[in-house]
Amino acid sequence: MKDFIQILKRFIPPYKRALVLSIFYNIISALFSGIAMLFMIPILEVLFQTAKEVDVLLPWQMTKDVLANNLYYYVTLVKLKYGVVLVMPFIGLFMLVATLIKVGSMYMADHEMVGIRNGVVKDLRTQIFNKLMRLPMAYFSDERKGDLISRATGDVTEVEGSIMASINMLFKNPIMIIVSVGFLFAISYQLTIFVFIMLPIAGWIIGKTGKTLKHKSKESRTKLGDLLGIVEEALGGLRIIKAFNAEPKMERWYGDETEQYRTIMNKLQRRYALAHPVSEFLGTIVMVFIVWFGAIIINGEGSTLDGASFIAYIGVFYQIINPAKQFSTGYFNVQKGLAAMERIDTILLAENKITDKATAVDKKGFETAVEYKNVTFAYKDKKVLKNVSVSIPKGKMVALVGQSGSGKTTFVDLMPRFYDIQEGSIEIDGTDIRDMKVFDVRELMGNVNQEAILFNDSFFNNIAFGVEDATLEQVENAAKVANAHEFIMATENGYDSVVGDRGGNLSGGQRQRISIARAVLKNPDILILDEATSALDTESEKLVQEALENLMNSRTSVVIAHRLSTVRNADMICVFDDGEIVERGTHDELKAKGGVYSKLHDLQVR
Structure with missing residues (x-):
């Protein structure tokens, strides 16, 4: 739970206002949930014909005795004036109003929490992507792209579905439990003390059951990263795989990894499946003991707990059962989410040594x-x-x-x-x-590499990449210098045509000339060419070499x-x-x- 709180401290502050409102609505909801349940007592007493008659209306005060006295005064008034038949609709009206306030507040609390949950997930995705963009090249030498993609997608989804989904567990359920316990004490402090003895035992058993979930979940996320890595490498090397008839080898490799993933997930999900049955069984045990102990109190000498109050007590206690169950399920969820968050933090907390010094100077030429x-x-x-x-x-x-x-x-x-x-x-x-x-x-500086790196976007956006507010005329001029204008205009939509994934719709020479046009548009003081023509055929090399000579003219290269x-x-x-x-x-x-x-x-x- 400590790690869970630390994560919330990192991501919740921008949403403090929504969090305060959610807590406020949850308090209102919990209060009126208990109030609605307490209205059952006079209804039951009327049903059992044990309702006491009160003929004195006391000055209103927010105390248990005054509120109970005045409620029974009006019950007595209605019963004497209109008969017993209209007492229950009279009390039921108050119960309906209390329930309406309860469910309305519950919705408003969830409404605010939705914004928090989705906002935190958005911030998390943004932080991961921004950090990946800022990390030095050395970081990626030791990491597999598939595993990084798994952390930026699958692990974030896991955090969203576990930790973020469990925010209600932290900010809603405790309020419901605390307020309900207050009502329980008001009905019978003896029975409530007994409950406090039983619940920690149940909580300890649930904690022991979920202890290994975090480790298993981390293992499963790592294995999923390996699987994505294999898929990424296989798609990138498909030409070689087919050329060497290595499809069976790759299939065996992927099959072995997926079998290991299946085994890990079986263990993880079977342990997770224990959450509901264990909490259900423990809740039933606690309920049985409460009924038994309640019967002892009711039949004891000088007891102030009657049958109607005891049934209302059970009703209020049942309002604790669901939040308590959600605590146990949420605990299992959080353990899974913490494992995913640890993997995400290997990116977010990675050290970036290539940063500006505090005394860094500007250099514009x-x-x-x-x-x-x-x-x-x-x-x-x-x-x-x-x-x-x-x-x-x-x-x-x-x-x-x-x-x-x-x-x-x-x-x-x-x-x-x-x-x-x-x-x-x-x-x-x-x-x-x-x-x-x-x-x-x-x-x-401007770079033209051996492998022309293009994005699945239009010719215009690929050439204008990294240059803000470039005009079509500037892009066309750069393409002409790079000997790319003619083949671009020959496409269906000209500069708005999409080049395909990594420029897959173009030949090697065309991709390289787009890369050169990008460097021309940037117009750098220093040009770096890394074997820009080594992978081209003779005709393409001639065109690209001519474009390079245009680019290098009177430029540091x-x-x-x-x-x-x-x-x-x-x-x-x-x-x-x-x-x-x-x-x-x-x-x-x-x-x-x-x-x-x-x-x-x-x-x-x-």
């Missing part, structure tokens, strides 16, 4: 050079860059070449602070990028290339090997040196 000074970077314990130093002057094109895994992509990923270095510094115009605002650093023919005109070529720059110079200088670059060049021209 690029003036002289980007400098890497003795930069060392490691993924966990594996060093990927080792003491790398290089200067990239403004307006120059620097090419990075070398074997796969030599550190080229890591080199360019450090510039926009996708990762932070462990040693050394990266400076723009003499200022360490860690001393600048992250937004400003990334605003200076850092280009990763496997095809050395595309970087012959670079102002400087850096040759990477095992995380170090082993050679640097122009194409002609490196070719004449006869080193690593020369060997790579000779291999490609053969």
Whole structure:
């Protein structure tokens, strides 16, 4: 319950007004629920012909004795004037009014609680998505996308259906129980003390029954994340699966995981199914003991508890039974929800080290050079860059070449602070990028990657992505520079045509030209090209290369290339090997040196 309270403290504050109103309506509902039940006593007494006659009306006071005296005074008045037959409709009218106020207040309490519940769930979804957008790239290296999707969707749904659905348990049921207990004390304090002895025992048994639910629920959510991960990987790698006739292998893998999930869910849901039977049985036991003890009190000497009052007592007690049952069911629900919340918190509470310093400076333009000074970077314990130093002057094109895994992509990923270095510094115009605002650093740069990343949206929105208030004319001009305008206009709806999931409606060359158009529209000071033409056919490469040359014209560019023919005109070529720059110079200088670059060049021209 402590963890449950902590979660509410985190998410409820924006809805304090609605919560206060809900509590107020619940108090009104509980009060009139008890009052309606107390009106049963004079009705029963009339039925049993034991109603006492009162002929003195006392001055009104909010005390038990005065209220009871005056109620019986009017009952006596009606009985003497109109007869016994009209007494029950007279009392019943008061009972109906009390019940109307009760149910009206109950609805208003639930009305306010609906807003709280849906608001908290909305806030939770928003916080998860925003945090995922802000977390550094390093976080996602250790996480499976399927599991992250499971936490952002399935686990939030679990929290909504368990913890949020149990808010009433915390803010409604205790009020009903406390107010009802007050009425029980008013009817018979002896019987109520006996109830207080019985209920903690029942609560302890329920707590022991649900103790393992949290662990099992967490295990089931983790396994569901694994299942989603397999589905995500299978859909992404469907071409390879079919090419290698690996459908049976994937089916066995998924089948084994779903069988494990089935086993876990069987154990979890069977334990959860115990909630209602256990609470029902324990409630019946408590009721049997109350009737037995009530009979002892009624038949005892000098007892003030009569039959009609005892039946009313049972009626009020039954108003406690349902909230108490909901407590037990809610306890089981909360345990399941807490397990899901723990998994969500691995995202919400994850540390983001790539943030602005309190003293971060604004940087709105690029003036002289980007400098890497003795930069060392490691993924966990594996060093990927080792003491790398290089200067990239403004307006120059620097090419990075070398074997796969030599550190080229890591080199360019450090510039926009996708990762932070462990040693050394990266400076723009003499200022360490860690001393600048992250937004400003990334605003200076534009990326065109080997895999063109497009969204399932229109051509216009994909090109204008990240540029606020772009006009159609600006988007068209960018597409023309990228050699994309013609094929866009050939589609049915032109710039309003949807490119499909990840640009699935386009060829590889078309996707890449849309990606280039996006960079053209952003018009960055520094352009990063990561093997932008390596996956294209000859014709597409020619069009894309022409678009890239248009984009790089008089612009600072850092280009990763496997095809050395595309970087012959670079102002400087850096040759990477095992995380170090082993050679640097122009194409002609490196070719004449006869080193690593020369060997790579000779291999490609053969």
